[in-house]
Amino acid sequence: DGGITQSPKYLFRKEGQNVTLSCEQNLNHDAMYWYRQDPGQGLRLIYYSQIVNDFQKGDIAEGYSVSREKKESFPLTVTSAQKNPTAFYLCASGRQGANYGYTFGSGTRLTVV
Amino acid sequence: EDQVTQSPEALRLQEGESSSLNCSYTVSGLRGLFWYRQDPGKGPEFLFTLYSAGEEKEKERLKATLTKKESFLHITAPKPEDSATYLCAVNSPLDGGYNKLIFGAGTRLAVHP
Numbered sequence: 405d406g407g408i409t410q411s412p413k414y415l416f417r418k419e420g421q422n423v424t425l426s427c428e429q430n431l432n433h434d435a436m437y438w439y440r441q442d443p444g445q446g447l448r449l450i451y452y453s454q455i456v457n458d459f460q461k462g463d464i465a466e467g468y469s470v471s472r473e474k475k476e477s478f479p480l481t482v483t484s485a486q487k488n489p490t491a492f493y494l495c496a497s498g499r500q501g502a503n504y505g506y507t508f509g510s511g512t513r514l515t516v517v
Numbered sequence: 518e519d520q521v522t523q524s525p526e527a528l529r530l531q532e533g534e535s536s537s538l539n540c541s542y543t544v545s546g547l548r549g550l551f552w553y554r555q556d557p558g559k560g561p562e563f564l565f566t567l568y569s570a571g572e573e574k575e576k577e578r579l580k581a582t583l584t585k586k587e588s589f590l591h592i593t594a595p596k597p598e599d600s601a602t603y604l605c606a607v608n609s610p611l612d613g614g615y616n617k618l619i620f621g622a623g624t625r626l627a628v629h630p
Contacts, residue, residue: 410560435615446521446620447561447604454615462617494560500615505551505606508560 406431410495410509416517417482417489425480425512427495433507434500436478440464441492441511450493453478454500482514490516519544519609523621530628533594538624540605541587548608550588551618552581555602564590564603595628602626 408429417423429436435454439447449462453472467486472478482489492513496506520543530536542550549568553561565574567583574581578599580591590603602625606618 408560437617439620444526444622446622447606447618448620449617452611452615452617454611454613460611492558496560498615500613505549505553505563505566506618507563508553510560511558513558 408495408497408507408509410493410512412512413510415512415514417514418517420484422481422483423514425482425493425495425514427478427480427509428476429478429495429497429507429509430476431497431507432475433497434475435498436472437496437498437506438462438468438470438478438480439494439496441494447494450480489514519607519619521605521607521619521621523603523605523624525624526622527625528627530592530595530626532596532628532630535591535593535595537592538590538603538626539587540590540621542605542607544607544609548610548616550583551606551608552588552590553604553606555604555623557602561604592626595626597628597630600626600628 411426437452438450451470453459469481495509498506524539552564555561565581570585582589602623604623606620608616
């Protein structure tokens, strides 16, 4: 079955440490997205990518980095520059065209210890 | 700036007690309004897409409607398994024919037996 796989489900980060969240899709979607979810707030866009080897900053990109070396994969690195990284991170993919929504992964919960 | 506001923040219903969730939006030309269901610790699951005022979509006990300024998610005779957070989002165009979704903060629904 086609879908999006995020790993790990839970991740713990120490102060000053970089961590990488994995996102893989087998839906043959061109576009991939990373969102952050905090309690009481809507999902906020971190980065997005429309094609391989190209990606763009979203609304809250500071302290994050991404890569898109292949169509199926869009990993997110949370760097030590992100001062408040504790959140639920969601990866999504979508097709070209204004009328389509996204398919979401099951999320990674990142906690700073 | 495109914006989505959902109300109420939380809603508690008795099993069988019908109600509605509201999503008001401000966009420069609607290109699609989306409803998602999100269970705790999981990614959002797609429910409906609405494109034009007057449109309605139904799925089991859920019915989504759309006007020029807002959308409603009507829940008829809810059951405990309908308990979840319901998210509303609108399409915002990006360059290259892709889109990003702008989300509201969601409505947490709890249905008690």
